[in-house]
Amino acid sequence: MWLWELRDLAAVGMGLLLSIVALVQWGFVPPLVGTALYAFLSIRVEDANILDFLRCAVCFLFLRQQFFLWRDPNEND
Numbered sequence: 001m002w003l004w005e006l007r008d009l010a011a012v013g014m015g016l017l018l019s020i021v022a023l024v025q026w027g028f029v030p031p032l033v034g035t036a037l038y039a040f041l042s043i044r045v046e047d048a049n050i051l052d053f054l055r056c057a058v059c060f061l062f063l064r065q066q067f068f069l070w071r072d073p074n075e076n077d
Contacts, residue, residue, distance in 0.1 A: 008042040015039075 004012065022028045041051040062064075066070035 003043045004039075005042075005044060008039075008044075012039045012042070017039070 012035060015031070015038060019032040020033045024032045038051075041054070042049055
């Protein structure tokens with residue numbers, strides 16, 4: 001329990017509940033796999049987790065425009 005934040009623990013609990021209902025009622029396994037994957041990616045160690053890193057990587061690579069300033073290294077400011 002100490003490996004997750006309260007928000008992540010609540011999301012995993014609700015996902016697990018809905019996944020078990022989907023598995024019992026319809027025999028549908030993907031929600032259970034998705035919940036287990038989210039639980040694994042959201043494990044927090046030393047205030048960092050894989051899910052936060054993936055979010056930052058996606059934002060950096062795809063969602064946010066990068067802004068670069070080019071200047072001469074010999075130029076004095």
